[in-house]
Amino acid sequence: MNSLQRSGTLVDRFGSRVREHEVMRDHTPLGVGGVADFFLRVESIDELIDAVTCARESSTPFTVIGGGSQCVFSDFGYPGIVIENHASGHVCAINKSQIIVESGASARSLAFGVASHDLGGLEFLASYSGSIGGAVYSNYMVDNRTLHTTGFVRSSAINDYCKKVTVLNKQSEIVTYNPSWLRSARHTTRLRTQSRETILLTMTFQLFSSKKEEIVRKLSLYSAQHFPDKKISAMVFIDPLTTNAHKVIVQSGAHKLRVGNARLCKESPNRIQTVGDAQAADVRALIDSVRQRVFDKCNVMLEDALDYIGEW
């Protein structure tokens, strides 16, 4: 059976919206990556559920992405369907300081959206470039450890404000959990350890009333770490337990390394920036060189935060 036949039920459900041979460099902020066999943009949670269920039923490999800021697609492409999640609705219960958000919503827009209701807590998302789904997937449990990243103290993590999480499990059932369910091994959420088995549908946040001036102050602080004009990834390495990745990268001199058109971002050295026509292979080689340099100079082995997708 060829891949087009395998995607039969997807085409039955979504018709010509299932695109063939989609270039993934056009769907990630880093601007690297080869061709995915199939690509589908979903606009609602119902469509997300249908797409994942169809892919499973037809045994088509799939991956769900939001903004793609944490994904590095191989230059050799992806032999399956990439489902780009744009389900971004929300319901706000202002009297309870709660908001239910769909997983494809932009994290940064959410920060500004709740701020307009004088609800605080999520201001740190103003620095994020991707979706709520991607942020929850990667927002490693920090166990109240204060994160010192990029020169200012980060005291929040997305899961601190999570009240409930609703997912599509591997049996394609919709299940709601308390936030403790997200917790997995150190630094890892269950979405990550059960990658592609569990898809985040919605997240309920418990926020708090806050003074507008305080919200605005925090939003501008975090917005300074948002670089919309750059071709830039999310964080490349997980912060080690006793230090932070940014610090050891600079200490080791690895922030000056460059491979092809990939280098580290000057303002935020734990992120990759590409210029011109960069290749995914350059990005990966640069990450390996940075890791090695940090190990050689600082005796710290950095762990990947980015996901490498496709055939390498």
Ligand SMILES: Cc1cc2nc3c(=O)[nH]c(=O)nc-3n(C[C@H](O)[C@H](O)[C@H](O)COP(=O)(O)OP(=O)(O)OC[C@H]3O[C@@H](n4cnc5c(N)ncnc54)[C@H](O)[C@@H]3O)c2cc1C
């Ligand atoms: C402590 C911490 C601090 C961070 N600080 C920053 C910061 O300051 N600035 C910043 O830009 N980023 C930061 N990040 C990274 C941030 O999480 C990502 O930038 C971003 O939110 C990823 O979103 P995305 O939509 O681009 O993800 P994508 O790259 O689209 O996806 C990332 C991964 O999540 C999976 N995924 C996506 N959606 C779903 C879903 N609905 N269900 C299941 N899996 C899904 C994908 O398959 C992929 O494996 C931080 C992360 C952590 C842990």
